[in-house]
Amino acid sequence: MTLTLHFHPLSSFCMKVLVALYETGAPFERKIVNLANEAERAAFAKLWPFAKFPVLQDHGRDLTIPESTIIIEYLALHHPGATQLVPADPDLARQTRLRDRVFDLHVNGPMQKIVTDKLRPAAHHDPFGVDHAKEQLQIAYAMLERELGDNTWAMGNVFTMADCAAAPALFYANQILPFGERRNLTRYLGRLVERPSFARVLAEAQPYFAMFPGA
Numbered sequence: 001m002t003l004t005l006h007f008h009p010l011s012s013f014c015m016k017v018l019v020a021l022y023e024t025g026a027p028f029e030r031k032i033v034n035l036a037n038e039a040e041r042a043a044f045a046k047l048w049p050f051a052k053f054p055v056l057q058d059h060g061r062d063l064t065i066p067e068s069t070i071i072i073e074y075l076a077l078h079h080p081g082a083t084q085l086v087p088a089d090p091d092l093a094r095q096t097r098l099r100d101r102v103f104d105l106h107v108n109g110p111m112q113k114i115v116t117d118k119l120r121p122a123a124h125h126d127p128f129g130v131d132h133a134k135e136q137l138q139i140a141y142a143m144l145e146r147e148l149g150d151n152t153w154a155m156g157n158v159f160t161m162a163d164c165a166a167a168p169a170l171f172y173a174n175q176i177l178p179f180g181e182r183r184n185l186t187r188y189l190g191r192l193v194e195r196p197s198f199a200r201v202l203a204e205a206q207p208y209f210a211m212f213p214g215a
């Protein structure tokens with residue numbers, strides 16, 4: 001098989017790429033990486049020195065591709081499938097990329113900050129940083145609630161890379177800082193959870209959810 005995804009089923013950025021792979025239907029091999037295992041971490045760091053997943057290998061082209069957005073852009077270009085993850089129209093592609101950035105940087109990032117703080121030893125908690133992350137999430141929620149309106153997906157009627165980014169970011173964010181009365185966001189997350197690609201990702205992560213530190 002030409003593609004190998006190095007990932008962990010609980011990781012939001014890996015979920016984002018799994019959604020994209022299931023949307024395109026590209027066949028791939030999976031390699032779960034346990035970063036807590038020193039030997040596995042060291043081997044993985046040879047692929048990508050920052051040792052952050054996901055990383056995709058395309059053996060057919062002898063390429064190693066890190067970073068979830070770059071992986072999805074690569075899939076859209078070289079392994080296209082049923083879902084066009086990046087629109088062909090340049091302006092729509094730019095808007096898709098901006099929304100992907102918003103979900104990665106302004107939802108997934110603060111969400112990770114809050115979650116990883118729970119995993120730190122007591123002496124190393126960062127309450128100031130966590131409060132700031134919560135404020136950032138509230139700003140993102142307010143903006144998304146306004147911009148989503150009653151659109152089906154982040155870009156309107158078509159499912160794109162922006163929705164791949166949105167699905168895990170919003171799924172976890174809503175658990176640690178609930179959307180509250182924001183109906184558009186709540187309905188959008190409901191549609192994402194029912195989308196077969198993300199439903200499959202969540203089902204596959206189910207055995208690992210006990211490891212998630214939660215709300």
Ligand SMILES: N[C@@H](CCC(=O)N[C@@H](CS)C(=O)NCC(=O)O)C(=O)O
Pocket residue numbers: 011012013014035051052053054066067068069104
């Ligand atoms: N910008 C990266 C972020 C990747 C990332 O932060 N991955 C997390 C898991 S969701 C990770 O590998 N964390 C392990 C660590 O930092 O040691 C992407 O989009 O792929």
